[in-house]
Amino acid sequence: MSDQPVNTLLQPFTLRGLTLKNRMVISPMCQHAAIDGQVQDWHLVHYGKFILGGAALVWTESTAIASDSRVGIADLGIWSDEHIDGLRKLADFAHSNGALMGVQLAHAGRKAFSAPLWEGGHALSPDEITRSEISWRRVGPSAIAASSEWSTPDALTVAEMAEIRQQFVDAARRADAAGMDAIELHYGHGYLVASFLSPHANHRQDEYGGTRENRMRYAVEIATATRAVWPSNKPLFVRLSCIDGVEGGWNLDDSVILARELKAAGIDVIDCSSGGLSEEVKRSNVPRGIGFQVPFSAEIRNSAEIVTQAVGLIVSPEHANEVIATGQADLIAVGRAALRNPYWPAEAYRKLSDSDGFEAWPERHSAWLDKRQPMLRRFVGDEAN
């Protein structure tokens, strides 16, 4: 038996100047509900549910740093100062209800502009995007389409890459002005930075292509530039696709090496996702199962000695707790489990702490739930859990 104390899902966790009240985080989830990138009532209610639901940290959906390279037309945006006030409402509501709020910064690159899942989730055709009357562009390290579904992106010049790097920096400044507690740079799912990492998408001949070191260069540059403006007391996360899941693609060893470089550049947490490089490889090559990405998190945490967030089909509090207790991750992000039940973290607290009370709920609710409990128990016995 080791003398090391065992961590639990319910324990607080400190990152730089920020203390998360537990290890439960709400994963970024695109809503396709913004107008010109602006926060709408939908977002206030949607994120508000998670803020009240007991998670320590709530991520916004992928929030576009550039108007012309969004994941979907109706993504949240942070490409202008006009977006700050809306985002501040989310951060303020989180802070007045005991949660932290982070923003995921994204540039969708060659996979910019797809339809919401309920409309098929397909790559929008140039005609469909043009009809929305916004300027748009698909760009990547090389003129290689993500799959036959996607139009061929423009290969970025080094000067254009510097502009986009600056867009990340400007977005970070705005996130701070909006009172956000954390930033996550989206380096996963085949979007711009992920496409630089993968030898399948990146055929460049310059210092940004070829060797792994060259393919990582842009990712590290963006991280360094963002860290330089992001307050030193606030944490910076990177979401990585830890594997492309395709023969000869970006793999877990690459991710460990990148994680070390990112740590040296001031990144605090690697959020361990996978796949998404192209539509063809997405389905077949990263086998799904309960907690299927947890082994990526464990390997990166232990080999790169960096804090990790595990995500992906983590559905039971007991499993989430075991992932933390066995040192496979420091934080657990849930997405769809929280769509189903925004109080997933509060329920997890109740279950794992064997608490009979509802202290993980907002007090406006918990006082009533506590009061009801003995009566409920009298009527339905142990079913009144």
Ligand SMILES: Cc1cc2nc3c(=O)[nH]c(=O)nc-3n(C[C@H](O)[C@H](O)[C@H](O)COP(=O)(O)O)c2cc1C
């Ligand atoms: C509705 C929805 C939207 C998503 N949008 C994003 C996104 O904006 N950025 C991102 O990195 N991942 C996104 N994801 C992926 C989730 O963050 C998460 O990694 C994935 O759903 C696996 O976790 P889960 O099994 O707990 O849902 C999205 C997932 C869902 C269900």
